[in-house]
Amino acid sequence: xxIAVHLSESNFxxxxxxxxxxxxxxxxxxxxxxxxxxxSAFISFLMHHVEGAVMLGSVLLLVxxxxxxxxxxxxxxxxxxxxxxxDLNPPRLVYTIQFSDESDFIEIxxxxxxxxxxxxxxxxxYYEKDAIYLFITKDRAFLLPLSLLENSEEAWSIIEGKLxxxxxxxxx
Numbered sequence: 001x002x003i004a005v006h007l008s009e010s011n012f013x014x015x016x017x018x019x020x021x022x023x024x025x026x027x028x029x030x031x032x033x034x035x036x037x038x039x040s041a042f043i044s045f046l047m048h049h050v051e052g053a054v055m056l057g058s059v060l061l062l063v064x065x066x067x068x069x070x071x072x073x074x075x076x077x078x079x080x081x082x083x084x085x086x087d088l089n090p091p092r093l094v095y096t097i098q099f100s101d102e103s104d105f106i107e108i109x110x111x112x113x114x115x116x117x118x119x120x121x122x123x124x125x126y127y128e129k130d131a132i133y134l135f136i137t138k139d140r141a142f143l144l145p146l147s148l149l150e151n152s153e154e155a156w157s158i159i160e161g162k163l164x165x166x167x168x169x170x171x172x
Contacts (some may be wrong), residue, residue, distance in 0.1 A: 001155060002098045003144055008091035011145045013083050014130055019141070020075070023126070030068035037064020097134075101158055104132060106134075108142060119162035127156050127170040134159070 020026050038151050044057030095110040106117045123135040132155060133157040146152045160168050 003098055003148060003155070003156065004096045005094055005143065005145070005148060006091045007086070007088050007094050007143060007145070008064045009083050009086075011091075011131060011143060012086055012088055013079065014128075015123060015133060015141070015143050016079055016082065018126070018128060018133065020079075027072075030071045030110065032061075034064050037061065037067075038148045040064070095142065097144065099162075101161065103164075122163055122167065124162055124167045124169065125159045127152075127168075129171060132156060132159065 005165060021072065040059035041057040041064060044053045044060060047053040081091050096109040099105070106118055106119065106122070108115050108117070117136050121136070123137050126133040130146055132146070132149075132152065133141050135141045144155065149155050156170070
């Protein structure tokens with residue numbers, strides 16, 4: 001199976017959101033922070049009869065909700081900037097991937113290089129709503145947009161056959 005991967009801005013944006021929010025779960029810290037600060041603010045509001053408690057509760061609530069809002073605004077601004085830096089409008093060929101049932105290797109080539117990875121070295125594969133994300137290492141992934149695949153089920157079947165179940169995740 002040979003796949004010439006033409007990435008678009010939306011493919012790349014969806015991957016970045018998947019990687020940062022779903023896979024790495026980097027949203028947890030701001031949400032936990034907001035929760036702790038909001039609970040503290042609620043407790044302060046319950047103690048409204050104590051001098052300064054309402055003011056403290058207001059500050060805690062403002063900080064507790066403000067910091068995560070700033071975090072997510074900055075996150076999406078950086079995401080937009082990263083997508084623009086990739087110059088994917090119009091979509092362009094970024095690499096070509098070759099793999100099959102018979103081969104123990106994945107071959108990936110672009111304008112500058114050609115590399116070969118053994119299936120046993122592949123870190124993880126994810127089947128999402130719009131793409132298959134093939135992580136060669138924990139930090140390096142190749143995107144296979146489903147719109148480019150003639151038969152995404154066949155591609156996923158080959159990947160599942162080469163990787164054990166712990167290294168394959170399919171969105172239900």
